[in-house]
Amino acid sequence: MGYNPFVYCLRGPNPCWGVTRSREQSVPATRPFRAIRYAPAAVGDLSAVLAPPYDVISPADHKDLLARDSHNAVRLSLADDGDPPEWHAAAAARFAAWQDAGVLVRDELPAFYAYSQTFTRGFRTFTRTALLGMVRLSEFGRGEVRPHERTHSGPKLDRLKLLRATRANMSPIFALCPPAPDVQQILARLQSEPPLATGTDHAGVVHELRQTTNPREHAAIQAELDARSLYIADGHHRYETALSFRDESRAGGADAPTDYVLMALVAMDDLGLVILAAHRLVQLPAGLSTAQLLERLEQRFPVRKIPAPGGDLLTAVDALVRREPAHHQFGVYLGSEGWRTVRVPRAEHSPSALAGLDVVALHRDLLEPHVALDAAALDLAERIAYTQDPADAVRRVDSGEFGAAFFLRPVDVAEVRAVADAGECMPQKGTYFFPKLISGLVVADLRAW
Numbered sequence: 001m002g003y004n005p006f007v008y009c010l011r012g013p014n015p016c017w018g019v020t021r022s023r024e025q026s027v028p029a030t031r032p033f034r035a036i037r038y039a040p041a042a043v044g045d046l047s048a049v050l051a052p053p054y055d056v057i058s059p060a061d062h063k064d065l066l067a068r069d070s071h072n073a074v075r076l077s078l079a080d081d082g083d084p085p086e087w088h089a090a091a092a093a094r095f096a097a098w099q100d101a102g103v104l105v106r107d108e109l110p111a112f113y114a115y116s117q118t119f120t121r122g123f124r125t126f127t128r129t130a131l132l133g134m135v136r137l138s139e140f141g142r143g144e145v146r147p148h149e150r151t152h153s154g155p156k157l158d159r160l161k162l163l164r165a166t167r168a169n170m171s172p173i174f175a176l177c178p179p180a181p182d183v184q185q186i187l188a189r190l191q192s193e194p195p196l197a198t199g200t201d202h203a204g205v206v207h208e209l210r211q212t213t214n215p216r217e218h219a220a221i222q223a224e225l226d227a228r229s230l231y232i233a234d235g236h237h238r239y240e241t242a243l244s245f246r247d248e249s250r251a252g253g254a255d256a257p258t259d260y261v262l263m264a265l266v267a268m269d270d271l272g273l274v275i276l277a278a279h280r281l282v283q284l285p286a287g288l289s290t291a292q293l294l295e296r297l298e299q300r301f302p303v304r305k306i307p308a309p310g311g312d313l314l315t316a317v318d319a320l321v322r323r324e325p326a327h328h329q330f331g332v333y334l335g336s337e338g339w340r341t342v343r344v345p346r347a348e349h350s351p352s353a354l355a356g357l358d359v360v361a362l363h364r365d366l367l368e369p370h371v372a373l374d375a376a377a378l379d380l381a382e383r384i385a386y387t388q389d390p391a392d393a394v395r396r397v398d399s400g401e402f403g404a405a406f407f408l409r410p411v412d413v414a415e416v417r418a419v420a421d422a423g424e425c426m427p428q429k430g431t432y433f434f435p436k437l438i439s440g441l442v443v444a445d446l447r448a449w
Contacts, residue, residue, distance in 0.1 A: 029136040030225045031260060032110035032218050033449070035442035036168070037197060037209075039105045043071065046199025050207065050440040053171060053234075054078050055155065064202070071103050073440030077162070077170050092165035095443075106445065111211040112221055113442060114190040115172075115264055118206040119435050121274055122314065128272030128435075129187050130264035131221065132172055132442060135230065137239075137246050137261055144229055145175070146420035149430055151236045159241040169242070169262035169444040173235030174437050176273075176413065177265045182224045184267055186217050197441065205435045209442065230265065231420050233433045245446075262444035264437055268413050276388040277321070277410040278429040280362065281396055283383040284403035285372045290334040293404060296370050297332075302343045309339070317390040321358070321409040328361040331407035335397045342366065353422040357415060358408045359430045366406065378428055386429045 043049055051065050051074040065074040076095055079087035098104045113132035138144040195208040232239055242261040249258040297303050309316030320331040327343045344365045347355040354360045367373040373384055387393050393405035411431055419426055
């Protein structure tokens with residue numbers, strides 16, 4: 001069976017919960033919390049202890065992070081050198097030891113936190129600001145917290161073991177929130193204050209943390225967020241893991257910390273909200289050459305040979321995959337066969353929120369039928385990789401690691417919301433929110449408020 005946006009969410013062992021969810025407009029509760037943070041006297045500038053999310057850290061990055069500082073946050077989210085295969089207890093022991101030594105300390109008063117990231121993309125500088133707080137866990141089917149991607153069992157089991165061992169959220173889940181003027185006014189006020197903590201990560205992103213311990217501002221934040229549903233941008237696996245951990249821990253009571261999860265809430269109209277495309281790198285199946293793949297595509301779609309993009313490759317690819325009203329346009333790099341554009345007709349009169357997405361058309365019309373990458377292969381990450389950097393894609397094809405690179409247009413926030421509201425799910429890596437949230441800024445203790 002070919003890729004079908006109407007049934008995609010039902011494939012595999014873990015369907016998108018939104019397929020059968022109710023349409024109730026109930027909303028999540030939010031709470032301030034006492035964050036566990038690096039003590040300024042012990043660490044000072046956070047640059048040496050910050051780490052990217054666990055799922056984007058390469059082996060080389062991991063080695064570099066371990067060498068930066070003996071207290072780098074990566075030691076709490078991934079196995080350290082010398083850890084046993086079941087490393088989660090060792091991470092929990094490190095977490096406890098760092099608190100005992102005063103490297104990590106817990107804030108005295110509950111707070112909501114303003115977390116800002118300043119970064120450069122192309123020739124522009126952006127600042128994205130999130131509200132950090134605890135959000136009451138709710139099954140996806142209730143519509144209070146809405147997903148847009150399907151998850152897989154492997155990462156969830158690993159994260160559940162870590163959560164059981166540490167009883168803490170080591171990093172926030174990234175969620176989108178419809179505009180909330182009162183919350184945004186509070187965040188703007190906090191931005192005028194000196195930061196509690198700051199650090200610059202390996203990619204040059206500047207991270208700053210501020211807080212409000214004012215009960216009146218807490219009440220205003222809670223009242224406004226009570227009227228809004230939240231949309232997971234990044235962290236679907238960790239959210240479902242938190243649900244499982246909550247169910248295991250229900251003896252703690254209906255309002256226990258384990259009923260909540262740490263979230264970073266970003267307004268959908270935040271000027272620093274950037275979504276990048278996750279371009280696809282594919283290994284061709286045995287017996288299929290790049291010339292044969294090109295022949296297949298030319299028999300089925302309008303294909304145009306183009307000269308190699310000059311100048312800034314990022315800008316050139318953005319122009320190549322522009323939005324067209326009647327079709328999806330993809331860029332394809334085939335190594336010795338050069339560059340092509342491929343046009344795929346848009347689905348007409350489809351009720352699915354997925355139907356108009358470039359990423360869905362790419363999988364349905366190109367990757368599955370012509371490169372033999374079906375849903376099962378995607379679940380296992382067989383013969384496919386993802387990158388946001390066109391130059392990286394070209395290098396990896398030229399090296400022979402992959403046979404072809406497919407370039408596509410990123411989705412926008414409105415498309416993410418439409419898919420989530422419809423209870424549908426994008427293919428894996430359908431979005432890449434840039435930059436990633438950092439680990440090492442705050443930790444939420446789930447043992448006690």
